[in-house]
Amino acid sequence: DAGVIQSPRHEVTEMGQEVTLRCKPISGHNSLFWYRQTMMRGLELLIYFNNNVPIDDSGMPEDRFSAKMPNASFSTLKIQPSEPRDSAVYFCASSSGLAGTQYFGPGTRLTVL
Amino acid sequence: AQSVSQHNHHVILSEAASLELGCNYSYGGTVNLFWYVQYPGQHLQLLLKYFSGDPLVKGIKGFEAEFIKSKFSFNLRKPSVQWSDTAEYFCAVRGSGNTGKLIFGQGTTLQVKP
Numbered sequence: 001d002a003g004v005i006q007s008p009r010h011e012v013t014e015m016g017q018e019v020t021l022r023c024k025p026i027s028g029h030n031s032l033f034w035y036r037q038t039m040m041r042g043l044e045l046l047i048y049f050n051n052n053v054p055i056d057d058s059g060m061p062e063d064r065f066s067a068k069m070p071n072a073s074f075s076t077l078k079i080q081p082s083e084p085r086d087s088a089v090y091f092c093a094s095s096s097g098l099a100g101t102q103y104f105g106p107g108t109r110l111t112v113l
Numbered sequence: 114a115q116s117v118s119q120h121n122h123h124v125i126l127s128e129a130a131s132l133e134l135g136c137n138y139s140y141g142g143t144v145n146l147f148w149y150v151q152y153p154g155q156h157l158q159l160l161l162k163y164f165s166g167d168p169l170v171k172g173i174k175g176f177e178a179e180f181i182k183s184k185f186s187f188n189l190r191k192p193s194v195q196w197s198d199t200a201e202y203f204c205a206v207r208g209s210g211n212t213g214k215l216i217f218g219q220g221t222t223l224q225v226k227p
Contacts, residue, residue, distance in 0.1 A: 033213070042217060048214070099209070099213070101159060107156050
């Protein structure tokens with residue numbers, strides 16, 4: 001079975017550009033989570049959805065970050081405008097219900113120059 | 114506030130040595146506990162989890178963990194490590210209510226020397 005799919009796997013962009021990260025959860029999973037991993041701060045939960053509805057976005061660092069889940073099989077995390085301090089690995093995870101086990105995607109390594 | 118503390122930041126072992134990685138959490142309620150592993154350049158994979166029942170949990174690749182409620186601990190163990198166990202290990206906790214919010218420790222880097 002396919003796991004969580006993320007694209008792109010690597011993204012290099014210049015400061016000020018818009019960046020869109022994409023995630024396809026495991027089929028049948030109705031909860032989706034976006035995390036950011038950096039050396040300084042470790043793994044941080046940014047936002048999560050249940051049944052396509054955002055439940056908690058308190059981890060989103062600033063208004064430059066936004067996330068959507070237009071349907072059960074697709075979510076985006078957008079950064080506009082991007083800044084060098086946004087450089088990190090962004091992981092998407094999904095689970096069957098909020099109390100289910102979270103399964104992680106391969107991540108998107110973002111570098112903002 | 115909820116938090117997870119992993120005491121060892123970097124562990125170096127020789128092959129066949131025994132492993133124990135410490136994990137303590139702070140949470141005022143019933144919890145679900147997890148250990149994830151991240152091999153170099155790869156994504157997080159679930160090693161094992163505890164939701165309820167037997168506090169000694171067995172996971173994949175010979176790993177196990179013991180939940181000790183009185184100590185707020187969930188230490189990871191393996192009797193004999195292999196070079197292929199070189200990776201970063203993350204402990205995580207979540208309140209057992211239907212919140213979904215998983216809190217991760219800072220991670221422990223394990224280096225196994227052949």
